[in-house]
Amino acid sequence: MQSTEKQAFNPNVMAFALMLAAFVGLFSETALNMAFTNLMVEFSISAATVQWLATGYLLVLGILVPVSALLIQWFSTRKLFIISMIFSIVGTLVAALAVNFEMLLVGRIIQALGTGLVLPLLINVLLVIYPIHKRGAVMGVMGLVIVAAPAIAPTISGLIVDGLGWNFIFYISAVLLVVNFIFGVKVIKDVSTITKPKIDVLSIILSTIGFGAIVYGFSIAGDSSMSDPMVLLSLAIGVVALVIFVIRQNKIEHPMLKMTVFKYPMFNLSLLFIIIVMMLILSSAILLPMYLKGSLLVSSAMAGLILLPGGFLNAVLSPVVGRSFDKIGPKPFIPTGFLLAAIGLFLLSNLTTSTAFWMVILFHSMVFIGITLIIMPGQTYGLNQLPPQLYPDGSAVMSTLQQVAGAVGTTFGILLMTSGQKTFAAANASATVPQMMSAGVQHAFTWLAVLAVIGFVGSLFIKTKKSN
Incomplete structure (x- = not known):
C-alpha cells in the first residue's frame, strides 16, 4: 500500500474550496432551465433538442461518478481537484462562447466531466478530514451546496437571462471557478491514501453502458413515452449491463466498486431517501419554471424571484440541521421532512392559472424545508454506517x-406533466395553453406527493444505532 505524504492542512478551508467547486457544478445542472425558451428561438431548435443541454450533463455525471471511486484510490486529492477544475473552467468558457447549439452542448459535457470528478471527491474528503462527531455539521453545509445550488439556480439565472443574456450564466460561473482554482491550489492538500488497485477495464465498460443507457433511456422517454421501443431497449441494456457489473464486482479480486456497501441495511435505506429527494428537486426545478412562465405568464426574472424564498430557507436551515444532527441523530428530521414535502407537493397539485404568487411561494417553501430536513441527515446517516475503507465506494454509489x-x-416530471395535459385536452377541446400547462403540472405534483409519502413510510424504519 502506498500512502500519500501527510501534510498540515486546515479542514475548513479545504472543505470550502471543494464545496465552492461542487456548488458551481451543481448550479449548472438547472441554471439553463430559465433560458431554454430563449435558446430555442436563438438556435432554431425544438424543445426536445434543447432538453439535451440538461440531459447530456446528467448523462456524463451518471457515467463518470461510478469511476470516481477508482480514481480517488489512484490519484491524490490535490491532483484530482486540479483536473476537475480544469475541465470545469474549459467547459464553462466553451459554453459561454457558444455560437450554435452543438458548441453549447460540447461545453456542457466538458463541464460535467469536472463536476463528475469533484462531487465524490468532496464527500470522500469530508469523511476523511472530519471525525464522526463533527460530520453532521459539515455535511449540513454540504447539504446546503447540493440542494441550494439547483434550487437557487432558476432565481439567479432568471435575473441574468432577462438582464444580461444567457451567456453571462457561464461568464459569471467561469470567474468563480478561476478564483476558486487559484485559491484551491494553495489550500488543497493530499489527505487520502493512494492504493492504486488493479483496474478492471470490463467493469468500467459495464458501468458506463449500464448507467449511461439507463439515463439515456429515461431522457428520451421525455420526448416520447415509456412504451417507446427505443426507451425500453435502452433501459433493458442498462439493467442487463448493471446486473453483469454487480456479479463481476462480487467475483473479482479488485472490484471497481465494493458491493459490500449494500450489506448495510441503513445505508440502503438512506439511498432510497436520497433517490426520492433528488427526483423531487430536479422535477420541481423543471416543472415550476414552466408553470410560472407558461401558465401564470411571468418573466424569467419574476419566476426566479418567486422561487427564491425556498432556496433561501434551505440556505438558512441546512447548517442548523447539520449541527442538530450531531446531537440528536436522523430520526426526528427525516420523517418530518418527508411529511412536510408531501403536504407541500399536494398543495402544489392544486395550482391553477389564477393561483396567487404568495401561495406558490408558500407551497414551494414547504417542499424545500422538507428537503432540507432529509438530504443531509440521510446522507450523513447512511455513510456513517460504513467502515472507513468503504467511504470512497459508499460516496461513489451515493453520488451516482x-x-x-x-x-x-x-423525465418523470415531464412525462407526468405531458400525460396530464393530454388528459385535460381530451376532456376540454377549447382549453388554452396556460390551462393545459396548469393541468399538466397538477397531475405531475400529485404523483410527486405520492413519492414523498413513500419516503415518509420508509423513514419510519430508521434505526438510530450506528455501525462505527
Missing part, C-alpha cells in the same frame, strides 16, 4: 444514484 435519480426525476 443522485445523478441517475436527477435524470429520472427530470
Whole structure:
C-alpha cells in the first residue's frame, strides 16, 4: 500500500474550496432551465433538442461518478481537484462562447466531466478530514451546496437571462471557478491514501453502458413515452449491463466498486431517501419554471424571484440541521421532512392559472424545508454506517444514484406533466395553453406527493444505532 505524504492542512478551508467547486457544478445542472425558451428561438431548435443541454450533463455525471471511486484510490486529492477544475473552467468558457447549439452542448459535457470528478471527491474528503462527531455539521453545509445550488439556480439565472443574456450564466460561473482554482491550489492538500488497485477495464465498460443507457433511456422517454421501443431497449441494456457489473464486482479480486456497501441495511435505506429527494428537486426545478412562465405568464426574472424564498430557507436551515444532527441523530428530521414535502407537493397539485404568487411561494417553501430536513441527515446517516475503507465506494454509489435519480426525476416530471395535459385536452377541446400547462403540472405534483409519502413510510424504519 502506498500512502500519500501527510501534510498540515486546515479542514475548513479545504472543505470550502471543494464545496465552492461542487456548488458551481451543481448550479449548472438547472441554471439553463430559465433560458431554454430563449435558446430555442436563438438556435432554431425544438424543445426536445434543447432538453439535451440538461440531459447530456446528467448523462456524463451518471457515467463518470461510478469511476470516481477508482480514481480517488489512484490519484491524490490535490491532483484530482486540479483536473476537475480544469475541465470545469474549459467547459464553462466553451459554453459561454457558444455560437450554435452543438458548441453549447460540447461545453456542457466538458463541464460535467469536472463536476463528475469533484462531487465524490468532496464527500470522500469530508469523511476523511472530519471525525464522526463533527460530520453532521459539515455535511449540513454540504447539504446546503447540493440542494441550494439547483434550487437557487432558476432565481439567479432568471435575473441574468432577462438582464444580461444567457451567456453571462457561464461568464459569471467561469470567474468563480478561476478564483476558486487559484485559491484551491494553495489550500488543497493530499489527505487520502493512494492504493492504486488493479483496474478492471470490463467493469468500467459495464458501468458506463449500464448507467449511461439507463439515463439515456429515461431522457428520451421525455420526448416520447415509456412504451417507446427505443426507451425500453435502452433501459433493458442498462439493467442487463448493471446486473453483469454487480456479479463481476462480487467475483473479482479488485472490484471497481465494493458491493459490500449494500450489506448495510441503513445505508440502503438512506439511498432510497436520497433517490426520492433528488427526483423531487430536479422535477420541481423543471416543472415550476414552466408553470410560472407558461401558465401564470411571468418573466424569467419574476419566476426566479418567486422561487427564491425556498432556496433561501434551505440556505438558512441546512447548517442548523447539520449541527442538530450531531446531537440528536436522523430520526426526528427525516420523517418530518418527508411529511412536510408531501403536504407541500399536494398543495402544489392544486395550482391553477389564477393561483396567487404568495401561495406558490408558500407551497414551494414547504417542499424545500422538507428537503432540507432529509438530504443531509440521510446522507450523513447512511455513510456513517460504513467502515472507513468503504467511504470512497459508499460516496461513489451515493453520488451516482443522485445523478441517475436527477435524470429520472427530470423525465418523470415531464412525462407526468405531458400525460396530464393530454388528459385535460381530451376532456376540454377549447382549453388554452396556460390551462393545459396548469393541468399538466397538477397531475405531475400529485404523483410527486405520492413519492414523498413513500419516503415518509420508509423513514419510519430508521434505526438510530450506528455501525462505527
